[in-house]
Amino acid sequence: MDIRQLEYVLEIIRHSSFTKAAEALHITQPTISKAVKNLEEELGVPLFVRSGKTLELTDAGQLIAGQAQDVVRSFKHLELQLGDLTNFKKGHIRIGLPPMAGARFFPGILSRFRDTYPGLTIQLEEDGSVKLAEKVEDGTLDVGVVLLPVDEGVFESYSFVNERLRAVLPPAHPLAGKKEVRLVELQDEAFILFREDFALHERIIEACDGVGFRPRIWYESSQWDFIYEMVAAGMGVALLPESICGMLDPNRVATVTLTDPAIPWHLGMIWRKDRYLSFAAREWVRFSKAHLTNQGRPSL
Structure with a gap:
Protein backbone atom coordinates (compact mmCIF):
# COMPACT_ATOMS: atom_id res chain seq x y z
CA MET A 1 0.00 0.00 0.00
CA ASN A 87 13.53 25.71 1.09
CA PHE A 88 14.83 27.16 4.40
CA LYS A 89 11.48 28.64 5.43
CA LYS A 90 11.88 27.04 8.84
CA GLY A 91 14.60 25.34 10.83
CA HIS A 92 16.86 25.86 13.85
CA ILE A 93 20.65 26.12 14.03
CA ARG A 94 22.85 25.88 17.12
CA ILE A 95 26.13 27.75 16.58
CA GLY A 96 29.05 28.06 18.97
CA LEU A 97 31.33 31.11 18.76
CA PRO A 98 34.36 32.08 20.85
CA PRO A 99 34.11 35.70 22.05
CA MET A 100 36.95 37.01 19.88
CA ALA A 101 35.71 35.45 16.65
CA GLY A 102 32.07 36.19 17.38
CA ALA A 103 32.64 39.88 18.01
CA ARG A 104 35.13 40.38 15.20
CA PHE A 105 33.84 38.35 12.25
CA PHE A 106 30.20 37.30 12.59
CA PRO A 107 27.73 40.12 13.39
CA GLY A 108 27.48 41.21 9.74
CA ILE A 109 27.26 37.66 8.39
CA LEU A 110 24.63 36.67 10.94
CA SER A 111 22.60 39.75 10.03
CA ARG A 112 22.73 38.94 6.30
CA PHE A 113 21.85 35.31 6.99
CA ARG A 114 18.81 36.35 9.04
CA ASP A 115 17.67 38.74 6.30
CA THR A 116 18.08 36.02 3.66
CA TYR A 117 16.34 33.31 5.69
CA PRO A 118 13.94 35.05 8.12
CA GLY A 119 12.16 31.79 8.95
CA LEU A 120 15.27 30.16 10.41
CA THR A 121 16.07 30.57 14.09
CA ILE A 122 19.61 30.66 15.47
CA GLN A 123 20.81 29.73 18.93
CA LEU A 124 24.22 31.28 19.66
CA GLU A 125 26.48 30.04 22.43
CA GLU A 126 29.72 31.76 23.43
CA ASP A 127 32.56 29.72 24.89
CA GLY A 128 36.17 28.79 24.40
CA SER A 129 37.36 26.53 21.59
CA VAL A 130 37.91 23.54 23.85
CA LYS A 131 34.34 23.57 25.19
CA LEU A 132 32.83 24.34 21.78
CA ALA A 133 34.59 21.40 20.15
CA GLU A 134 33.28 19.13 22.91
CA LYS A 135 29.73 20.40 22.39
CA VAL A 136 29.88 19.91 18.62
CA GLU A 137 31.22 16.41 19.18
CA ASP A 138 28.47 15.42 21.63
CA GLY A 139 25.71 17.00 19.51
CA THR A 140 24.85 19.90 21.83
CA LEU A 141 25.82 22.26 19.00
CA ASP A 142 25.45 21.79 15.23
CA VAL A 143 28.54 23.79 14.29
CA GLY A 144 31.21 25.76 16.10
CA VAL A 145 34.13 28.09 15.47
CA VAL A 146 37.32 26.79 17.06
CA LEU A 147 41.06 27.10 16.95
CA LEU A 148 42.51 24.73 14.37
CA PRO A 149 43.74 22.08 13.93
CA VAL A 150 41.09 19.61 15.14
CA ASP A 151 40.75 15.84 14.89
CA GLU A 152 39.99 15.25 11.19
CA GLY A 153 38.65 11.80 12.04
CA VAL A 154 35.85 13.42 14.04
CA PHE A 155 35.19 16.79 12.39
CA GLU A 156 34.60 18.30 8.99
CA SER A 157 35.83 21.89 8.79
CA TYR A 158 36.71 24.89 6.70
CA SER A 159 39.31 27.49 7.60
CA PHE A 160 38.54 31.19 7.38
CA VAL A 161 41.30 33.04 9.23
CA ASN A 162 45.03 32.42 9.61
CA GLU A 163 46.81 35.03 11.70
CA ARG A 164 49.50 35.31 14.34
CA LEU A 165 49.44 36.60 17.88
CA ARG A 166 50.99 39.95 18.76
CA ALA A 167 52.35 41.08 22.10
CA VAL A 168 50.10 43.67 23.76
CA LEU A 169 52.01 45.93 26.14
CA PRO A 170 51.37 49.05 28.21
CA PRO A 171 52.59 52.13 26.26
CA ALA A 172 55.36 52.86 28.79
CA HIS A 173 56.75 49.30 28.65
CA PRO A 174 60.45 49.17 27.67
CA LEU A 175 59.64 46.85 24.74
CA ALA A 176 56.71 48.92 23.46
CA GLY A 177 58.76 50.83 20.91
CA LYS A 178 60.31 47.77 19.26
CA LYS A 179 59.20 46.39 15.89
CA GLU A 180 59.54 42.81 17.12
CA VAL A 181 59.77 41.08 20.46
CA ARG A 182 60.96 37.55 21.10
CA LEU A 183 58.72 35.51 23.36
CA VAL A 184 61.57 34.85 25.79
CA GLU A 185 61.89 38.61 26.38
CA LEU A 186 58.54 38.45 28.18
CA GLN A 187 59.58 35.77 30.67
CA ASP A 188 59.62 38.14 33.65
CA GLU A 189 56.24 39.69 32.86
CA ALA A 190 52.86 39.04 34.45
CA PHE A 191 50.62 37.48 31.79
CA ILE A 192 46.93 38.11 31.33
CA LEU A 193 45.55 35.06 29.49
CA PHE A 194 42.30 33.57 28.35
CA ARG A 195 40.79 30.94 30.62
CA GLU A 196 41.78 27.27 30.42
CA ASP A 197 38.74 26.38 28.29
CA PHE A 198 40.19 28.56 25.53
CA ALA A 199 42.61 26.74 23.26
CA LEU A 200 44.90 29.81 23.21
CA HIS A 201 45.52 29.34 26.94
CA GLU A 202 47.37 26.06 26.49
CA ARG A 203 48.93 27.12 23.19
CA ILE A 204 50.59 30.17 24.80
CA ILE A 205 51.82 28.13 27.77
CA GLU A 206 53.29 25.49 25.42
CA ALA A 207 55.05 28.18 23.42
CA CYS A 208 56.55 29.67 26.60
CA ASP A 209 57.64 26.23 27.80
CA GLY A 210 59.29 25.74 24.42
CA VAL A 211 61.60 28.71 24.94
CA GLY A 212 62.45 27.82 28.52
CA PHE A 213 60.05 29.55 30.90
CA ARG A 214 56.68 29.05 32.53
CA PRO A 215 54.52 32.17 32.23
CA ARG A 216 53.51 33.88 35.45
CA ILE A 217 49.75 34.21 35.04
CA TRP A 218 48.32 37.18 36.91
CA TYR A 219 44.76 36.97 35.63
CA GLU A 220 42.54 34.92 33.31
CA SER A 221 39.46 36.10 31.44
CA SER A 222 37.01 34.99 28.76
CA GLN A 223 36.76 38.47 27.24
CA TRP A 224 39.43 39.94 24.96
CA ASP A 225 38.28 43.52 25.65
CA PHE A 226 38.74 43.03 29.40
CA ILE A 227 42.22 41.62 28.78
CA TYR A 228 42.97 44.74 26.72
CA GLU A 229 41.73 47.01 29.52
CA MET A 230 43.90 45.18 32.04
CA VAL A 231 46.99 45.71 29.88
CA ALA A 232 46.07 49.36 29.35
CA ALA A 233 45.88 49.73 33.14
CA GLY A 234 49.44 48.40 33.43
CA MET A 235 48.47 45.12 35.07
CA GLY A 236 50.52 42.89 32.76
CA VAL A 237 51.06 41.84 29.14
CA ALA A 238 48.91 39.79 26.80
CA LEU A 239 49.08 37.99 23.46
CA LEU A 240 46.18 38.72 21.09
CA PRO A 241 45.49 38.02 17.39
CA GLU A 242 46.48 40.53 14.73
CA SER A 243 42.92 41.43 13.74
CA ILE A 244 41.95 42.08 17.35
CA CYS A 245 45.06 44.20 17.86
CA GLY A 246 43.95 46.31 14.91
CA MET A 247 40.84 47.25 16.93
CA LEU A 248 42.79 48.44 19.99
CA ASP A 249 43.49 52.11 20.81
CA PRO A 250 47.21 52.70 20.07
CA ASN A 251 47.20 55.52 22.62
CA ARG A 252 46.35 53.08 25.39
CA VAL A 253 48.40 49.99 24.46
CA ALA A 254 51.26 49.10 22.15
CA THR A 255 51.16 45.99 19.99
CA VAL A 256 54.39 44.41 18.75
CA THR A 257 55.10 41.56 16.34
CA LEU A 258 55.87 38.38 18.31
CA THR A 259 58.73 36.16 17.11
CA ASP A 260 60.74 33.12 18.16
CA PRO A 261 58.23 31.55 17.99
CA ALA A 262 55.39 33.09 16.07
CA ILE A 263 52.17 31.72 17.59
CA PRO A 264 49.41 31.05 15.02
CA TRP A 265 45.75 31.93 15.42
CA HIS A 266 44.05 29.68 12.88
CA LEU A 267 40.26 29.58 13.05
CA GLY A 268 37.76 27.32 11.34
CA MET A 269 34.13 26.26 11.37
CA ILE A 270 33.66 22.63 12.42
CA TRP A 271 30.82 20.09 12.43
CA ARG A 272 30.64 16.36 13.18
CA LYS A 273 31.73 14.17 10.28
CA ASP A 274 29.49 11.20 11.05
CA ARG A 275 26.33 12.98 12.24
CA TYR A 276 23.33 14.21 10.24
CA LEU A 277 23.47 17.95 9.62
CA SER A 278 20.09 19.63 9.18
CA PHE A 279 19.17 21.52 6.01
CA ALA A 280 19.37 24.80 7.93
CA ALA A 281 22.80 24.00 9.40
CA ARG A 282 24.13 22.91 6.01
CA GLU A 283 22.95 26.18 4.50
CA TRP A 284 24.65 28.11 7.32
CA VAL A 285 27.93 26.31 6.57
CA ARG A 286 27.59 27.12 2.85
CA PHE A 287 26.49 30.72 3.46
CA SER A 288 29.13 31.58 6.05
CA LYS A 289 31.91 29.99 4.00
CA ALA A 290 30.85 32.00 0.95
CA HIS A 291 30.90 35.25 2.93
CA LEU A 292 34.27 34.85 4.63
CA THR A 293 37.58 35.40 2.89
CA ASN A 294 40.75 33.57 3.90
CA GLN A 295 41.51 36.48 6.17
CA GLY A 296 38.22 36.11 7.97
CA ARG A 297 36.73 39.34 6.64
CA PRO A 298 33.29 39.36 5.07
CA SER A 299 33.50 39.27 1.30
CA LEU A 300 31.67 41.99 -0.62
Whole structure:
Protein backbone atom coordinates (compact mmCIF):
# COMPACT_ATOMS: atom_id res chain seq x y z
CA MET A 1 0.00 0.00 0.00
CA ASP A 2 1.33 3.46 -0.85
CA ILE A 3 0.03 7.00 -0.60
CA ARG A 4 -0.68 7.17 -4.34
CA GLN A 5 -3.12 4.25 -4.13
CA LEU A 6 -4.94 5.89 -1.21
CA GLU A 7 -5.22 9.14 -3.15
CA TYR A 8 -6.76 7.21 -6.08
CA VAL A 9 -9.33 5.55 -3.79
CA LEU A 10 -10.34 8.90 -2.30
CA GLU A 11 -10.68 10.48 -5.73
CA ILE A 12 -12.88 7.59 -6.94
CA ILE A 13 -15.10 8.01 -3.87
CA ARG A 14 -15.29 11.76 -4.44
CA HIS A 15 -16.49 11.36 -8.05
CA SER A 16 -18.28 7.98 -7.67
CA SER A 17 -16.55 7.03 -10.88
CA PHE A 18 -13.26 5.53 -12.01
CA THR A 19 -13.46 7.50 -15.25
CA LYS A 20 -14.07 10.90 -13.65
CA ALA A 21 -11.43 10.22 -10.99
CA ALA A 22 -8.88 9.40 -13.71
CA GLU A 23 -9.75 12.63 -15.53
CA ALA A 24 -9.38 14.68 -12.35
CA LEU A 25 -6.00 13.09 -11.66
CA HIS A 26 -4.88 13.48 -15.30
CA ILE A 27 -4.17 9.78 -15.67
CA THR A 28 -5.76 7.04 -17.79
CA GLN A 29 -8.61 4.89 -16.51
CA PRO A 30 -6.57 1.66 -16.94
CA THR A 31 -3.89 3.20 -14.72
CA ILE A 32 -6.27 3.98 -11.86
CA SER A 33 -8.09 0.65 -12.26
CA LYS A 34 -4.80 -1.27 -12.11
CA ALA A 35 -3.67 0.64 -9.00
CA VAL A 36 -6.92 -0.16 -7.17
CA LYS A 37 -6.78 -3.80 -8.28
CA ASN A 38 -3.21 -4.11 -6.98
CA LEU A 39 -4.30 -2.63 -3.66
CA GLU A 40 -7.23 -5.04 -3.39
CA GLU A 41 -4.93 -7.99 -4.14
CA GLU A 42 -2.44 -6.79 -1.53
CA LEU A 43 -5.18 -6.45 1.10
CA GLY A 44 -7.02 -9.58 0.01
CA VAL A 45 -10.42 -7.85 -0.04
CA PRO A 46 -12.49 -5.90 -2.62
CA LEU A 47 -12.96 -2.17 -2.02
CA PHE A 48 -15.66 -1.35 -4.57
CA VAL A 49 -18.74 -3.10 -5.95
CA ARG A 50 -20.97 -1.98 -8.81
CA SER A 51 -24.71 -1.95 -8.23
CA GLY A 52 -26.19 -1.12 -11.63
CA LYS A 53 -24.64 2.17 -12.61
CA THR A 54 -23.79 2.99 -9.01
CA LEU A 55 -20.34 2.46 -7.48
CA GLU A 56 -20.47 1.46 -3.84
CA LEU A 57 -17.88 0.79 -1.15
CA THR A 58 -17.53 -2.59 0.52
CA ASP A 59 -17.07 -2.82 4.28
CA ALA A 60 -13.32 -2.95 3.71
CA GLY A 61 -13.60 0.00 1.33
CA GLN A 62 -15.42 2.03 3.99
CA LEU A 63 -12.72 1.19 6.54
CA ILE A 64 -9.95 2.20 4.13
CA ALA A 65 -11.79 5.40 3.17
CA GLY A 66 -12.21 6.38 6.82
CA GLN A 67 -8.49 6.09 7.52
CA ALA A 68 -7.21 7.25 4.14
CA GLN A 69 -8.42 10.82 4.62
CA ASP A 70 -6.26 11.27 7.73
CA VAL A 71 -3.29 9.45 6.21
CA VAL A 72 -3.31 11.52 3.00
CA ARG A 73 -3.88 14.75 4.95
CA SER A 74 -0.96 13.95 7.26
CA PHE A 75 1.24 13.05 4.32
CA LYS A 76 0.41 16.33 2.53
CA HIS A 77 1.16 18.25 5.72
CA LEU A 78 4.44 16.41 6.04
CA GLU A 79 5.29 17.28 2.43
CA LEU A 80 4.61 20.95 3.12
CA GLN A 81 6.74 20.90 6.26
CA LEU A 82 9.59 19.14 4.45
CA GLY A 83 9.26 21.71 1.67
CA ASP A 84 9.62 24.49 4.23
CA LEU A 85 12.74 22.84 5.61
CA THR A 86 14.38 22.19 2.27
CA ASN A 87 13.53 25.71 1.09
CA PHE A 88 14.83 27.16 4.40
CA LYS A 89 11.48 28.64 5.43
CA LYS A 90 11.88 27.04 8.84
CA GLY A 91 14.60 25.34 10.83
CA HIS A 92 16.86 25.86 13.85
CA ILE A 93 20.65 26.12 14.03
CA ARG A 94 22.85 25.88 17.12
CA ILE A 95 26.13 27.75 16.58
CA GLY A 96 29.05 28.06 18.97
CA LEU A 97 31.33 31.11 18.76
CA PRO A 98 34.36 32.08 20.85
CA PRO A 99 34.11 35.70 22.05
CA MET A 100 36.95 37.01 19.88
CA ALA A 101 35.71 35.45 16.65
CA GLY A 102 32.07 36.19 17.38
CA ALA A 103 32.64 39.88 18.01
CA ARG A 104 35.13 40.38 15.20
CA PHE A 105 33.84 38.35 12.25
CA PHE A 106 30.20 37.30 12.59
CA PRO A 107 27.73 40.12 13.39
CA GLY A 108 27.48 41.21 9.74
CA ILE A 109 27.26 37.66 8.39
CA LEU A 110 24.63 36.67 10.94
CA SER A 111 22.60 39.75 10.03
CA ARG A 112 22.73 38.94 6.30
CA PHE A 113 21.85 35.31 6.99
CA ARG A 114 18.81 36.35 9.04
CA ASP A 115 17.67 38.74 6.30
CA THR A 116 18.08 36.02 3.66
CA TYR A 117 16.34 33.31 5.69
CA PRO A 118 13.94 35.05 8.12
CA GLY A 119 12.16 31.79 8.95
CA LEU A 120 15.27 30.16 10.41
CA THR A 121 16.07 30.57 14.09
CA ILE A 122 19.61 30.66 15.47
CA GLN A 123 20.81 29.73 18.93
CA LEU A 124 24.22 31.28 19.66
CA GLU A 125 26.48 30.04 22.43
CA GLU A 126 29.72 31.76 23.43
CA ASP A 127 32.56 29.72 24.89
CA GLY A 128 36.17 28.79 24.40
CA SER A 129 37.36 26.53 21.59
CA VAL A 130 37.91 23.54 23.85
CA LYS A 131 34.34 23.57 25.19
CA LEU A 132 32.83 24.34 21.78
CA ALA A 133 34.59 21.40 20.15
CA GLU A 134 33.28 19.13 22.91
CA LYS A 135 29.73 20.40 22.39
CA VAL A 136 29.88 19.91 18.62
CA GLU A 137 31.22 16.41 19.18
CA ASP A 138 28.47 15.42 21.63
CA GLY A 139 25.71 17.00 19.51
CA THR A 140 24.85 19.90 21.83
CA LEU A 141 25.82 22.26 19.00
CA ASP A 142 25.45 21.79 15.23
CA VAL A 143 28.54 23.79 14.29
CA GLY A 144 31.21 25.76 16.10
CA VAL A 145 34.13 28.09 15.47
CA VAL A 146 37.32 26.79 17.06
CA LEU A 147 41.06 27.10 16.95
CA LEU A 148 42.51 24.73 14.37
CA PRO A 149 43.74 22.08 13.93
CA VAL A 150 41.09 19.61 15.14
CA ASP A 151 40.75 15.84 14.89
CA GLU A 152 39.99 15.25 11.19
CA GLY A 153 38.65 11.80 12.04
CA VAL A 154 35.85 13.42 14.04
CA PHE A 155 35.19 16.79 12.39
CA GLU A 156 34.60 18.30 8.99
CA SER A 157 35.83 21.89 8.79
CA TYR A 158 36.71 24.89 6.70
CA SER A 159 39.31 27.49 7.60
CA PHE A 160 38.54 31.19 7.38
CA VAL A 161 41.30 33.04 9.23
CA ASN A 162 45.03 32.42 9.61
CA GLU A 163 46.81 35.03 11.70
CA ARG A 164 49.50 35.31 14.34
CA LEU A 165 49.44 36.60 17.88
CA ARG A 166 50.99 39.95 18.76
CA ALA A 167 52.35 41.08 22.10
CA VAL A 168 50.10 43.67 23.76
CA LEU A 169 52.01 45.93 26.14
CA PRO A 170 51.37 49.05 28.21
CA PRO A 171 52.59 52.13 26.26
CA ALA A 172 55.36 52.86 28.79
CA HIS A 173 56.75 49.30 28.65
CA PRO A 174 60.45 49.17 27.67
CA LEU A 175 59.64 46.85 24.74
CA ALA A 176 56.71 48.92 23.46
CA GLY A 177 58.76 50.83 20.91
CA LYS A 178 60.31 47.77 19.26
CA LYS A 179 59.20 46.39 15.89
CA GLU A 180 59.54 42.81 17.12
CA VAL A 181 59.77 41.08 20.46
CA ARG A 182 60.96 37.55 21.10
CA LEU A 183 58.72 35.51 23.36
CA VAL A 184 61.57 34.85 25.79
CA GLU A 185 61.89 38.61 26.38
CA LEU A 186 58.54 38.45 28.18
CA GLN A 187 59.58 35.77 30.67
CA ASP A 188 59.62 38.14 33.65
CA GLU A 189 56.24 39.69 32.86
CA ALA A 190 52.86 39.04 34.45
CA PHE A 191 50.62 37.48 31.79
CA ILE A 192 46.93 38.11 31.33
CA LEU A 193 45.55 35.06 29.49
CA PHE A 194 42.30 33.57 28.35
CA ARG A 195 40.79 30.94 30.62
CA GLU A 196 41.78 27.27 30.42
CA ASP A 197 38.74 26.38 28.29
CA PHE A 198 40.19 28.56 25.53
CA ALA A 199 42.61 26.74 23.26
CA LEU A 200 44.90 29.81 23.21
CA HIS A 201 45.52 29.34 26.94
CA GLU A 202 47.37 26.06 26.49
CA ARG A 203 48.93 27.12 23.19
CA ILE A 204 50.59 30.17 24.80
CA ILE A 205 51.82 28.13 27.77
CA GLU A 206 53.29 25.49 25.42
CA ALA A 207 55.05 28.18 23.42
CA CYS A 208 56.55 29.67 26.60
CA ASP A 209 57.64 26.23 27.80
CA GLY A 210 59.29 25.74 24.42
CA VAL A 211 61.60 28.71 24.94
CA GLY A 212 62.45 27.82 28.52
CA PHE A 213 60.05 29.55 30.90
CA ARG A 214 56.68 29.05 32.53
CA PRO A 215 54.52 32.17 32.23
CA ARG A 216 53.51 33.88 35.45
CA ILE A 217 49.75 34.21 35.04
CA TRP A 218 48.32 37.18 36.91
CA TYR A 219 44.76 36.97 35.63
CA GLU A 220 42.54 34.92 33.31
CA SER A 221 39.46 36.10 31.44
CA SER A 222 37.01 34.99 28.76
CA GLN A 223 36.76 38.47 27.24
CA TRP A 224 39.43 39.94 24.96
CA ASP A 225 38.28 43.52 25.65
CA PHE A 226 38.74 43.03 29.40
CA ILE A 227 42.22 41.62 28.78
CA TYR A 228 42.97 44.74 26.72
CA GLU A 229 41.73 47.01 29.52
CA MET A 230 43.90 45.18 32.04
CA VAL A 231 46.99 45.71 29.88
CA ALA A 232 46.07 49.36 29.35
CA ALA A 233 45.88 49.73 33.14
CA GLY A 234 49.44 48.40 33.43
CA MET A 235 48.47 45.12 35.07
CA GLY A 236 50.52 42.89 32.76
CA VAL A 237 51.06 41.84 29.14
CA ALA A 238 48.91 39.79 26.80
CA LEU A 239 49.08 37.99 23.46
CA LEU A 240 46.18 38.72 21.09
CA PRO A 241 45.49 38.02 17.39
CA GLU A 242 46.48 40.53 14.73
CA SER A 243 42.92 41.43 13.74
CA ILE A 244 41.95 42.08 17.35
CA CYS A 245 45.06 44.20 17.86
CA GLY A 246 43.95 46.31 14.91
CA MET A 247 40.84 47.25 16.93
CA LEU A 248 42.79 48.44 19.99
CA ASP A 249 43.49 52.11 20.81
CA PRO A 250 47.21 52.70 20.07
CA ASN A 251 47.20 55.52 22.62
CA ARG A 252 46.35 53.08 25.39
CA VAL A 253 48.40 49.99 24.46
CA ALA A 254 51.26 49.10 22.15
CA THR A 255 51.16 45.99 19.99
CA VAL A 256 54.39 44.41 18.75
CA THR A 257 55.10 41.56 16.34
CA LEU A 258 55.87 38.38 18.31
CA THR A 259 58.73 36.16 17.11
CA ASP A 260 60.74 33.12 18.16
CA PRO A 261 58.23 31.55 17.99
CA ALA A 262 55.39 33.09 16.07
CA ILE A 263 52.17 31.72 17.59
CA PRO A 264 49.41 31.05 15.02
CA TRP A 265 45.75 31.93 15.42
CA HIS A 266 44.05 29.68 12.88
CA LEU A 267 40.26 29.58 13.05
CA GLY A 268 37.76 27.32 11.34
CA MET A 269 34.13 26.26 11.37
CA ILE A 270 33.66 22.63 12.42
CA TRP A 271 30.82 20.09 12.43
CA ARG A 272 30.64 16.36 13.18
CA LYS A 273 31.73 14.17 10.28
CA ASP A 274 29.49 11.20 11.05
CA ARG A 275 26.33 12.98 12.24
CA TYR A 276 23.33 14.21 10.24
CA LEU A 277 23.47 17.95 9.62
CA SER A 278 20.09 19.63 9.18
CA PHE A 279 19.17 21.52 6.01
CA ALA A 280 19.37 24.80 7.93
CA ALA A 281 22.80 24.00 9.40
CA ARG A 282 24.13 22.91 6.01
CA GLU A 283 22.95 26.18 4.50
CA TRP A 284 24.65 28.11 7.32
CA VAL A 285 27.93 26.31 6.57
CA ARG A 286 27.59 27.12 2.85
CA PHE A 287 26.49 30.72 3.46
CA SER A 288 29.13 31.58 6.05
CA LYS A 289 31.91 29.99 4.00
CA ALA A 290 30.85 32.00 0.95
CA HIS A 291 30.90 35.25 2.93
CA LEU A 292 34.27 34.85 4.63
CA THR A 293 37.58 35.40 2.89
CA ASN A 294 40.75 33.57 3.90
CA GLN A 295 41.51 36.48 6.17
CA GLY A 296 38.22 36.11 7.97
CA ARG A 297 36.73 39.34 6.64
CA PRO A 298 33.29 39.36 5.07
CA SER A 299 33.50 39.27 1.30
CA LEU A 300 31.67 41.99 -0.62
